Amino acid sequence: MxxxxxxxxxxxxxxxxxxxxxxxxxxAKVVESDQLAYALEALGQPVLHGTPEQVLTAAQQTAALARLLERRAASQVVQLRDIHGLSWRRIAAVVLDDPDRQSSVRRMYESGRRHAGN
Incomplete structure (x- = not known):
């Protein structure tokens, strides 16, 4: 890439x-819609300042980007399992920092399969 x-x-x-x-x-969408900017701002300043409407917009944009990233991470889990044949334990160790969270990584896998239409 x-x-x-x-x-x-x-x-x-x-x-x-x-x-x-x-x-x-x-x-392009996350840059042009300011989702990336809002998310980066949230990383730098967890307590946002502004009017309630401004903070609501920031939260909405940050949450939308987080959902997209969750779907992309789930898709990557599908690739790790289906294409590269990695074990649930290894995927959980790397993706979730805990090899014992295999059931969580399996849920990510199922989500990734659903989003892929499989």
Whole structure:
């Protein structure tokens, strides 16, 4: 993948990608809709300031990106299991930082299969 995040100076960074990296337009959408900006702001400032409407918008955008990332992570679990043949234990150890959470990673797998239409 050629998506790159380059720290340019101080507290700035540049993100670059190609059309091949984003065939479904997810990266473009999260950048253009400010979902990425809201999520990064939430990482930096867990207590957001502003009007209730501004904080609601930030929470909505952050949650939407989190849901998309959860679906993408589930899809990756399907690939790890079905294509690469990794054990549930190994996937759980890496993805969930706990090899004993195999049932949780299986639920991610089932979710990934549902989202893929399988």
């Amino acid at each position: 050629s998506v790159t995040v380059t720290k340019t100076a101080g507290y700035t960074a540049e993100i670059t990608w190609t059309a091949d990296d984003d065939p479904q337009g997810h990266i």
